[in-house]
Amino acid sequence: MGKRIGMEVAIAAAEAVALCRIDMAAVYPITPQSHIAEHLSDIVHNGQIDAEFLTVESEHSAMSACVGASAAGARVYTATSSQGLILMHEILPIASAMRLPIVMGVCNRAVSGPLNIWNDHSDIMHVRECGWIQLFAENGQEVIDMTIQAFKMAEHPEVMLPALVNIDGFQLTHMIEPMEMPSQEEVDKFLPERKPFAYLHPDKPVSMGCFNMPDIFMETMKAKDMALRNSKKTIIKVWKDWAEIFGREYQPVETYKMKDAEVAIVTMGSMGETASVAVDEMRKAKMKVGLVKIKLWRPFPEEEFKAAVKGCKTIAIMDRAVSFGGVNGPVAAEIKSLFYHEQERPKIVDFIMGLGGRDVRVEDFISMAERAKKKKEDTFEFLGVRE
Amino acid sequence: MSIVQNFEVFVPKLIEKREFFSPGHRACQGCGEVVALRLVLKALGENAIISNATGCMEIISSAYPHTAWMHPYIHVAFENTAAVASGVEAALKALRRKGKISDRYVKSVGVAGDGGTADIGLQALSGAVERGHDMIFVCLDNEAYMNTGIQRSSQTPFMASTTTSPAGKVIPGQRTEKKNMPEIMVAHRALYVATACPSYPIDLINKVKKAKNTAGPSYLHILSVCPTGWRSPSNETMKLGRLAVETGIFPLYEVEKGKYRITWEVGKRRPVEDYLKIQGRFRHLTPEHIKQIQEKVDREYELLLNKVKYSKSWA
């Protein structure tokens, strides 16, 4: 049985990593990820797990060391934020092309400039196309659970792709929450030892990372895309296995009070909790508003999202990153293209909000839903900016 | 004639007979870098994992679905080879300790060009050596970014003409001198540091073996003649390597725990002109330029001799 705990979420994330019996971690500190780095080093230095802990000199090297170690057959973990994620950007698509099941915690923080250490989703949106499985955690419990689940998803022989868990910086990382920490026996039962398809060793030499000429590159890209798309089946299966052992259920898209909703608010990450309070308030005021929370951002759960908003006339999207000079924010772009071919498509209203730690209150979600409802057509606006 | 007859008897005692780099790769005719690589791999033997930087040796050896590598091999990117190799080393350590792989000592080896080592790769290399990984890092120095078309690097010699340090009307080629990588590695307290050149194969092999037997970080800086980039005749590669050593431009030495030692005494050094004049990259030099180069080489050589004389092992 797991144990009820009250713990800072970043510390809990590190504890979850330890339960996965990693062989190596390579981490470079950055706010708000630092507590993961620090606690992981405590865990290794105190002999709680038998692993190598690499205090690399940069995030670029953190990801590079993870690639090397994962290619040699190890179970590896890293975590970062914002500038660190962008510094390692170059290596992320290489890790996925090499089909290495690295797991990473991304403690979401705004991207400079100007420098800002607080929470939004601009970091992950910068590396959206990296070919990794991308999950969004809503609370501390989901951070623990998804971190453990990510290893199983990534290492599954039908997937073999790296996976990252988005953890809102401060909003989640620095919160002390009541959570259930699974026991080692439970995790061992859920997560088998990694069995690499091939690994670097003179016992059976292989070459990894050979370059592609134009005659094969397209095929490689399609294969990678298919692998990521197909991973959805396994991801859902892993969540079923999880529910059986731990009793907590996960879905690619979660809904709240969506049954008869005319307006759907769409969120990713920790803001889902505030939004659900707003939905309750609006329901009290007889507004037919529901909430759709995207938990799986890559591969994008197309059918699940469509099913979640079926019959709904207005979709109000919370985008926490700017696509500068683009048509709208990244989440809206995804959802608009999803509905382009539909006969009966909902009105899609995009709100850029909560950038760089700007508070998003219950009232903001209420105003967002009201504004979206009144709109005649698709629009895009910044919400809560002082003019 | 008699040496050739007895080749099969004597040479395998000095040089591993097996090949670890297969023929059919795409290196240019007379490429010194690939000769250096072949010798390094022979000296390593089979118990090694190679992490390789983007660059000539990667491009000529690994066009999917082909590979020239008999060792376990990984290429990830240009600047991160030392970090990749440090990850490999950490994994080998952890997995072997935990009984997840066979109980066999395997060396992690990073291989990069001069750009992948001394310029864009320097941060990752500095980090890996500082962390003390049990690994060898091999710099195959052909004195420019050859893979991308002969652009200058921090290892391009003074006044050499490259595509980004051209011999112009106002500026006669490269304006800087070679950054001293071996010295930088000694400053990191790398346990074993050495220079080598494939024109001296036994010396090179001995150094690789020493590095392999060093439990901790070691660094090999190997001068590799590149006929394409140096604009030298492709049948003069071995000779050019020898001239680099005999002129004192590229002395062969090793540094064991801080103690410098010349491994190939040259006696009276030849004038640098002997080396410069057979290379197109130095074609534009005037006698005055050559004199300047000679002075710099003399100065550097003196500095090295001083280190040999005064350095002490920290062991």
Ligand SMILES: Cc1ncc(C[n+]2csc(CCOP(=O)(O)OP(=O)(O)O)c2C)c(N)n1
């Ligand atoms: C981040 C990055 N910048 C630039 C390049 C382009 N590039 C590839 S190889 C190379 C030069 C390689 O030079 P060196 O390391 O000396 O190896 P050589 O080809 O000379 O053996 C460059 C500039 C790259 N691949 N990645």
Ligand code: SF4
């Ligand atoms: S360009 Fe130079 S280093 Fe590269 S393969 Fe050709 S000869 Fe060798």
Ligand SMILES: [Mg+2]
């Ligand atoms: Mg070079």
